[in-house]
Amino acid sequence: MKKFLSLLLTLALVLSLAACGGGNDAGTTPPPADSGSSGDTQAPPTAAEDVTITVAALASGYEEAYPGMWQEVCDAFTAETGVKVNLICDKNLEDVIGPSMQGGDFPDVIHLATGREKGLTEQFIKDRNIAELTDVLSMTIPGESAKVSDKIVGGFTDTSVTNPYGDGVTYLAPMFYSPCGLFYNAGLFEEKGWTVPATWDEMWELAEKAKAEDSYLFTYPTTGYFDAFLYALMYSVGGADFFNKATTYAEGIWDTPEAQQCFDIIAKLASYTNPVTPAQANDQDFTQNQQLVLDNKALFMPNGTWIVGEMAEAPRAEGFKWGMTALPAAKAGGNGASYCWLEQAWIPAAAPNLDAAKQFVAFLYSDAACAIFAKGGAVQPVPGLTDNLEGDNKMFYSIYDNGADAAMGNFAAYNAVAGLGTVREVFLDPVNGLVNGSISKDQWISDVKAASDQMRANIMG
Amino acid sequence: MRSSKSRGRFLALCVAPAAILYFVFMILPTLNVFRMSLFERGAYSPTETFVGTANFKALMGDVKFITAMQNTILLIVTVTIITFFFAIVFAAILTREKIKGQNFFRIVFYIPNILSVVVIAGIFSAIYKPENGMLNSILSLLRGETVMILWKDQPMVIVSVIIAMVWQAIGYYMVMYMASMSAVPESLYESAGLDGAGRLTQFFQLTLPLIWTNIRTTLTFFIISTINMAFLFVKAMVAKGMADVGLSFMYAQKDAGLYGYSMAAGVVIFLFSFLLSALVNLVTKREVLEM
Numbered sequence: 001m002k003k004f005l006s007l008l009l010t011l012a013l014v015l016s017l018a019a020c021g022g023g024n025d026a027g028t029t030p031p032p033a034d035s036g037s038s039g040d041t042q043a044p045p046t047a048a049e050d051v052t053i054t055v056a057a058l059a060s061g062y063e064e065a066y067p068g069m070w071q072e073v074c075d076a077f078t079a080e081t082g083v084k085v086n087l088i089c090d091k092n093l094e095d096v097i098g099p100s101m102q103g104g105d106f107p108d109v110i111h112l113a114t115g116r117e118k119g120l121t122e123q124f125i126k127d128r129n130i131a132e133l134t135d136v137l138s139m140t141i142p143g144e145s146a147k148v149s150d151k152i153v154g155g156f157t158d159t160s161v162t163n164p165y166g167d168g169v170t171y172l173a174p175m176f177y178s179p180c181g182l183f184y185n186a187g188l189f190e191e192k193g194w195t196v197p198a199t200w201d202e203m204w205e206l207a208e209k210a211k212a213e214d215s216y217l218f219t220y221p222t223t224g225y226f227d228a229f230l231y232a233l234m235y236s237v238g239g240a241d242f243f244n245k246a247t248t249y250a251e252g253i254w255d256t257p258e259a260q261q262c263f264d265i266i267a268k269l270a271s272y273t274n275p276v277t278p279a280q281a282n283d284q285d286f287t288q289n290q291q292l293v294l295d296n297k298a299l300f301m302p303n304g305t306w307i308v309g310e311m312a313e314a315p316r317a318e319g320f321k322w323g324m325t326a327l328p329a330a331k332a333g334g335n336g337a338s339y340c341w342l343e344q345a346w347i348p349a350a351a352p353n354l355d356a357a358k359q360f361v362a363f364l365y366s367d368a369a370c371a372i373f374a375k376g377g378a379v380q381p382v383p384g385l386t387d388n389l390e391g392d393n394k395m396f397y398s399i400y401d402n403g404a405d406a407a408m409g410n411f412a413a414y415n416a417v418a419g420l421g422t423v424r425e426v427f428l429d430p431v432n433g434l435v436n437g438s439i440s441k442d443q444w445i446s447d448v449k450a451a452s453d454q455m456r457a458n459i460m461g
Numbered sequence: 462m463r464s465s466k467s468r469g470r471f472l473a474l475c476v477a478p479a480a481i482l483y484f485v486f487m488i489l490p491t492l493n494v495f496r497m498s499l500f501e502r503g504a505y506s507p508t509e510t511f512v513g514t515a516n517f518k519a520l521m522g523d524v525k526f527i528t529a530m531q532n533t534i535l536l537i538v539t540v541t542i543i544t545f546f547f548a549i550v551f552a553a554i555l556t557r558e559k560i561k562g563q564n565f566f567r568i569v570f571y572i573p574n575i576l577s578v579v580v581i582a583g584i585f586s587a588i589y590k591p592e593n594g595m596l597n598s599i600l601s602l603l604r605g606e607t608v609m610i611l612w613k614d615q616p617m618v619i620v621s622v623i624i625a626m627v628w629q630a631i632g633y634y635m636v637m638y639m640a641s642m643s644a645v646p647e648s649l650y651e652s653a654g655l656d657g658a659g660r661l662t663q664f665f666q667l668t669l670p671l672i673w674t675n676i677r678t679t680l681t682f683f684i685i686s687t688i689n690m691a692f693l694f695v696k697a698m699v700a701k702g703m704a705d706v707g708l709s710f711m712y713a714q715k716d717a718g719l720y721g722y723s724m725a726a727g728v729v730i731f732l733f734s735f736l737l738s739a740l741v742n743l744v745t746k747r748e749v750l751e752m
Binding site for chain 2: 438
């Protein structure tokens, strides 16, 4: 009897352990809290009503401005199509969905932009692990008669941001866009009678004036904010042709006069940067750098439209008023440029419910969804959306109407190589070193050249 | 005979759950790390290619990895020495001397240990703030002029990390040494006192040798935990690329899409910490004194 009992106990133990071990593959045990009820998705897709898709969306500033924004969109989608949606919405989305994806459990739709520190979207691009969206563009939006491609402003599905392999095939849907530029205290400029510089020469003159006022010309939150800055700078200096060549690492491109001018401007800007900037250019303290502009201790910083909401509670100098300008023109009479920062939504190639996922992406461009997103201040590249903007946002989004060129696109994807580093590590992070003097301009340029050669050799497409 | 057999079976049954869990969740993943370091793949991609020892060869030539390991070693050495010095001195003072509010000090020193690293990073960002930060304000007061040290910028950044790590670790080890110091019988000190040994001699001849086993064990713990803590502090406190340590290099490679390469870095760090602990164990070997 005793023997039998102990045998039974051992058996129970082994079985329970086996269940634990194999659970994730079989989907018998509920996966950890955050990945939700993805077990349901295993059910055979008999009718639309039985399908549940998992949508993972980054809870960014827009979600903060209007909590529940994504849930409302998902509910509207369910009401329209009957497909149930299980939403994962988190500030640290990578940490929430990453582990289960490594176990082979993918969400159906992911809204997460490139250019984030964890580089999750870039990794999917490098692995060619994203589903094509060509048929989504020709799909009819659920509940409407228009096609998806009719509702996306021209040009937004033509850049490397949405077509990462340069073959004209769209893999990432263009979602929220926001003009990036230099933010400043418009109140201070009025008070001092300064004009916003239209060329870099005027910029350097202003730097001397700022010095007289015990202030500095420039600061930046972290080096990550230089990506939009660098893109706009390359566009304003060399135009679309130079921009395209540089972002595909064309041979000898960094020896051209245009590239030299870009390096010169950044190096000179570094010398006019408030010296405390690098000490605060980390995830913990970057708001202190933004505070420098609010306190008139630095005149300009590169940023995006979300800054107004982000610093809404911060103390500020008397008469402070947000202003935003495009990057100055490279030479007198030229055009300034502003980078158009674009967030993407995409479908992992291994998504369990590909068809329903595509429907969801199409639905994101419906009037209903656009209206919900607009409540959070998120603007999609859909015609007519910017007409309804109010307050600061109206001024920000009118930047292109005021003569600035729009720069769009990003550095081309390349196969990861050991020791090469990311675009941010090679091009942007050294700016900290330029400001504090731990790296020379020549060293930075030669590092960029060496890395760029390797990136070209491993380019995808 | 029969009873010892069933006893053995009972014991095996009791140990089995822990042993199996340990095997499944510790041994297997560790072996998997070693296996993956020989492949190249993205973290989320289903395909992988066998590359042999290519990852390790690339690692040895990667300047960033070498710098990261240099920073790791610097942190291990300095933080260990400073923390142990202060922990032992404070513990000796709090157990041997009659000080008012002993319990109060014990709690104050211990508090940093129960704070999460994120909270500590927040506290130190207020201390290290260049303008009106606590540290710079105190220095300005002492010097009589405005001091503007950029604590989280080069070249002070590594010093800032060291200070924060020492501040966090002292309390825990102090409490450990206090426990073993209070186990030293009072009579030993009395007879030493009668023999004319001063306080310092008592400390070096009595206290230190008698708690040596404890110091040895904690030293090994500390070195292994510092490798991990250094990563947490650097990650939470300073900008990427300012003072990268071994584990932050590992994570950066994973984020860059080089999962196999980051696992190779993990293997090197694993072996490094293993060898270092063995070395420390060997170097600190003394004859065990009985009380």
